[in-house]
Amino acid sequence: MSRVMPGTEARLGWIGESVRRVDGIPKTTGEFEYASDLQVAGMLWGHTLRSPYAHARVRAIDLSGALSVAGVHAVLTHSDVPGRKTYGLEFQDQPVLAIDRVRYFGEPVAIVAAEHPEQARRAAERIVVDYEPLVPIVDPERATESEPLHPDPESHVSDHYLRDPRPNVLRTMRIIHGDPDARGDVVVEGTYELGSQDQAFLGPESGLAVPDGKGGVDVYVATQWLHVDREQVAPCLGLPEEQVRIHLAGVGGAFGGREDLSIQIHAALLALHTSRPVKMVYNRQESFSGHVHRHPARIRAEHRATRDGRLVCVQMRILLDGGAYASSSTAVTANATSFACGPYAVPNALIETMSVFTNNPPCGAMRGFGAVQTCFAAEAQMDKLAQALEIDPVELRLLNALGTGDTLPTGQRITSSLPVAEVIRRCAALREPDPEELPRAAIRLPGGAGNTTRGEGVKRGVGFAVGFKNIAYSEGFDDSCAARVRLHEDGSAEVHCAAAEVGQGVTNVILQVARTELATDDVRIAPVTTAAVGSSGSASASRMTWMASGAVRDACRAALVEREARGGGEVDVERVYRHRRTAPLDPETGQVGELPAHVAFACAAMKVIAEVDVELGLTRVVWIGTAQDVGKAVNPQAVEGQIEGGTAQGLGLALMEEIQTRDGLITNASFTDYLIPTALDVPPIVSELVEHPEPDAPYGVKGVGEPPTVVSTAAIVAALRDATGRELARVPVRPDDIVGLQ
Amino acid sequence: MKIELIVNGEQCEADVWEGESLLYALRERLGLYGSKNACEQGECGSCSVLLDGSLVCACLVLAAQAEGHEVVTVEGLADANGLHPVQEAFVETGAVQCGFCTPGLVVATTELLRQNPDPSDDEIREALSGNLCRCTGYTKIFDAVRLAAQRA
Numbered sequence: 001m002s003r004v005m006p007g008t009e010a011r012l013g014w015i016g017e018s019v020r021r022v023d024g025i026p027k028t029t030g031e032f033e034y035a036s037d038l039q040v041a042g043m044l045w046g047h048t049l050r051s052p053y054a055h056a057r058v059r060a061i062d063l064s065g066a067l068s069v070a071g072v073h074a075v076l077t078h079s080d081v082p083g084r085k086t087y088g089l090e091f092q093d094q095p096v097l098a099i100d101r102v103r104y105f106g107e108p109v110a111i112v113a114a115e116h117p118e119q120a121r122r123a124a125e126r127i128v129v130d131y132e133p134l135v136p137i138v139d140p141e142r143a144t145e146s147e148p149l150h151p152d153p154e155s156h157v158s159d160h161y162l163r164d165p166r167p168n169v170l171r172t173m174r175i176i177h178g179d180p181d182a183r184g185d186v187v188v189e190g191t192y193e194l195g196s197q198d199q200a201f202l203g204p205e206s207g208l209a210v211p212d213g214k215g216g217v218d219v220y221v222a223t224q225w226l227h228v229d230r231e232q233v234a235p236c237l238g239l240p241e242e243q244v245r246i247h248l249a250g251v252g253g254a255f256g257g258r259e260d261l262s263i264q265i266h267a268a269l270l271a272l273h274t275s276r277p278v279k280m281v282y283n284r285q286e287s288f289s290g291h292v293h294r295h296p297a298r299i300r301a302e303h304r305a306t307r308d309g310r311l312v313c314v315q316m317r318i319l320l321d322g323g324a325y326a327s328s329s330t331a332v333t334a335n336a337t338s339f340a341c342g343p344y345a346v347p348n349a350l351i352e353t354m355s356v357f358t359n360n361p362p363c364g365a366m367r368g369f370g371a372v373q374t375c376f377a378a379e380a381q382m383d384k385l386a387q388a389l390e391i392d393p394v395e396l397r398l399l400n401a402l403g404t405g406d407t408l409p410t411g412q413r414i415t416s417s418l419p420v421a422e423v424i425r426r427c428a429a430l431r432e433p434d435p436e437e438l439p440r441a442a443i444r445l446p447g448g449a450g451n452t453t454r455g456e457g458v459k460r461g462v463g464f465a466v467g468f469k470n471i472a473y474s475e476g477f478d479d480s481c482a483a484r485v486r487l488h489e490d491g492s493a494e495v496h497c498a499a500a501e502v503g504q505g506v507t508n509v510i511l512q513v514a515r516t517e518l519a520t521d522d523v524r525i526a527p528v529t530t531a532a533v534g535s536s537g538s539a540s541a542s543r544m545t546w547m548a549s550g551a552v553r554d555a556c557r558a559a560l561v562e563r564e565a566r567g568g569g570e571v572d573v574e575r576v577y578r579h580r581r582t583a584p585l586d587p588e589t590g591q592v593g594e595l596p597a598h599v600a601f602a603c604a605a606m607k608v609i610a611e612v613d614v615e616l617g618l619t620r621v622v623w624i625g626t627a628q629d630v631g632k633a634v635n636p637q638a639v640e641g642q643i644e645g646g647t648a649q650g651l652g653l654a655l656m657e658e659i660q661t662r663d664g665l666i667t668n669a670s671f672t673d674y675l676i677p678t679a680l681d682v683p684p685i686v687s688e689l690v691e692h693p694e695p696d697a698p699y700g701v702k703g704v705g706e707p708p709t710v711v712s713t714a715a716i717v718a719a720l721r722d723a724t725g726r727e728l729a730r731v732p733v734r735p736d737d738i739v740g741l742q
Numbered sequence: 743m744k745i746e747l748i749v750n751g752e753q754c755e756a757d758v759w760e761g762e763s764l765l766y767a768l769r770e771r772l773g774l775y776g777s778k779n780a781c782e783q784g785e786c787g788s789c790s791v792l793l794d795g796s797l798v799c800a801c802l803v804l805a806a807q808a809e810g811h812e813v814v815t816v817e818g819l820a821d822a823n824g825l826h827p828v829q830e831a832f833v834e835t836g837a838v839q840c841g842f843c844t845p846g847l848v849v850a851t852t853e854l855l856r857q858n859p860d861p862s863d864d865e866i867r868e869a870l871s872g873n874l875c876r877c878t879g880y881t882k883i884f885d886a887v888r889l890a891a892q893r894a
């Protein structure tokens with residue numbers, strides 16, 4: 001039914017070649033089938049009724065009005081969930097459908113299946129829910145003084161977390177490194193804030209659930225991790241995992257926003273209940289409530305340095321608003337804490353992070369995963385320090401650059417590749433364009449056609465930033481990826497791997513590895529499904545290239561060995577790849593024990609030229625140059641694509657993107673009100689790929705998706721600061737901040 | 743109500759609701775899923791089609807308004823000889839990632855190049871500013887447009 005992965009018509013190369021995407025042609029002709037394009041005979045349409053309140057008790061739900069709408073086949077609530085009533089990535093704290101309380105705006109309360117999507121929508125409108133509104137917790141600073149949103153104090157506790165008994169603490173984390181009281185000659189301080197960003201993938205949440213007639217169900221869905229979806233879906237349906245098959249349907253972007261479930265359980269429930277296939281597609285407005293967002297953050301930082309510019313001590317307090325449910329907030333907390341200081345050698349540090357529950361929109365994974373927020377603060381601090389010391393900001397960064405052999409504030413020694421100084425040097429050496437003359441066409445002024453001046457107030461600024469983060473999962477997570485290779489008698493091969501192609505190009509990586517290992521072009525990728533192969537882990541944490549390369553390489557090699565041993569014939573082998581082991585940090589001190597907490601790291605440096613109309617508060621990013629540590633580029637063109645796209649998302653956070661709320665209700669859930677960068681906003685981006693093979697990784701690869709997003713918000717705002725002379729401590733930067741109205 | 747229109751050169755008939763958009767009719771009534779729905783508010787350009795030769799957001803046009811008119815969707819661009827040069831250029835330059843924006847951008851680009859075969863960089867930016875892409879940062883999309891222009 002679904003043509004998820006097309007065949008291999010295009011000529012595909014081996015590792016290191018810029019090759020065309022295997023799905024490129026069907027995506028340009030319109031033939032590629034996305035989750036929202038799925039259709040099958042007899043299919044019903046599902047719709048979700050969501051809470052209009054950020055916090056309320058649910059006293060009663062009356063379905064009678066909805067059930068009487070023509071074409072309606074099912075209207076379900078929490079009482080129709082046959083298995084476990086809650087699910088979640090790290091803690092099962094999120095109700096499949098609200099039970100007695102709603103904790104965020106847009107929380108699912110009931111689901112409907114009908115013949116036509118409009119009938120389903122109308123029926124949902126006729127469900128009467130008796131809510132008792134409760135005061136929402138919307139200020140994360142006050143969350144720990146409020147009534148607990150999750151009353152069971154043991155509900156979010158884990159062995160390797162610091163115990164923090166205060167209400168609404170999601171996770172508290174602390175790194176104490178060296179002597180946090182160590183003093184420097186110079187001290188700079190700042191308080192920074194970041195708004196909540198939406199992944200805003202263009203392809204909305206969607207999928208199709210098809211009952212198999214034997215009590216089980218097939219779910220075709222746009223997701224990032226098929227097997228962890230199944231792990232959460234099956235228990236809620238009250239089914240063993242074998243009876244739930246998750247298949248990847250065409251994904252229109254992900255960026256972390258598809259790590260958590262969206263339609264999976266709902267569509268499956270409706271399908272099993274009606275014995276009909278059920279399709280669900282969110283519209284844009286619903287999508288804003290349909291997935292978790294980037295954590296808004298408040299960060300207080302103090303940096304101390306010697307007169308000649310060496311960092312002596314960093315202190316940071318980080319507050320992350322996790323919203324109503326845990327999602328992956330605990331891991332985001334760990335990342336924010338781990339990478340708080342930036343890629344610098346810091347002998348003494350005290351980093352304290354707390355993520356809290358509130359009734360704001362739930363937060364979880366988004367590209368950069370905690371490191372975006374801290375990079376913004378840490379890099380602003382480095383610039384302040386450079387200014388206080390009268391040292392060139394690039395020089396200051398070079399002076400403190402972390403490298404192989406150095407130690408992180410967690411006590412982890414860096415044994416893998418981390419060429420921070422080199423990315424700084426290569427980025428700094430990129431030649432920026434000369435300043436442009438005035439007057440000029442309006443499109444080349446800050447604000448574009450909206451700028452009605454002749455550019456009298458335009459000032460130019462240069463910004464520079466460096467950032468890093470981890471690759472793959474950390475803190476002892478058993479991180480693995482399976483691949484299965486079948487060699488046919490005719491010399492062709494078929495590869496099964498559950499790695500989710502979300503647009504990043506992992507399908508090409510898999511093919512390039514298989515072709516390289518098997519020394520043949522005749523390789524086919526099988527449809528991506530839980531039914532044929534073990535878990536790949538998630539297409540996230542910049543891990544998929546590394547992990548899939550490892551798994552496919554190992555499976556290919558094993559297949560060749562087996563064919564050799566058997567003297568030919570059909571071979572079918574599966575192998576599971578694991579990266580080196582990690583372990584949690586000490587909960588009290590945030591220090592590593594024998595094992596590292598993180599597997600490996602990737603860094604990037606970025607230089608930005610921006611113009612600001614300081615009278616109108618309008619901005620124009622003119623040019624971006626970046627150098628990124630990529631290990632080994634499997635497909636250089638695709639790596640550049642990741643860098644350019646990741647940079648644009650950071651630009652969005654710097655200049656325009658923020659989910660706005662009033663009393664916890666989202667007030668800008670549309671592309672009219674929530675702006676993402678357009679072709680007019682993103683400048684030319686020049687990227688240098690710095691290739692230092694990662695010693696532990698297959699072919700020396702590293703993940704490349706996140707570092708550009710980590711660094712670009714910081715670098716862009718640095719350029720705005722340079723142009724305006726203002727502190728600009730909050731993103732997105734608003735025109736009012738630039739003209740100094742607040 | 744029944745409407746008749748020409749889609750990609752073929753006479754078609756569809757049974758639509760009064761308030762239904764052209765986008766919905768193309769996708770759900772005529773089975774042409776190439777035009778995408780990412781906002782339904784005229785903000786993203788994923789649903790771009792040509793209506794009597796003009797670029798429109800199919801989500802903003804009522805299906806009923808298309809009665810008697812000619813529509814070209816992304817499915818109508820490639821011909822028996824293969825891909826349209828714009829499609830070719832998008833694949834070659836790496837302008838496609840998740841591809842959800844691609845059909846709209848391909849249609850918008852063909853229309854841009856028809857009107858202006860040799861657009862400047864600023865003209866490309868301006869012409870494509872109604873088509874959002876979340877994955878690529880647009881750099882390679884501009885490369886694709888320049889490549890297609892060069893070859894035409």
Ligand code: FES
Pocket residue numbers: 778779780781782783784785786787788789790799800801802
């Ligand atoms: S779906 Fe028509 S413009 Fe977005």
Ligand code: FES
Pocket residue numbers: 202252253503837838839840841842843844874875876877878
């Ligand atoms: S390629 Fe994903 S939105 Fe453009």
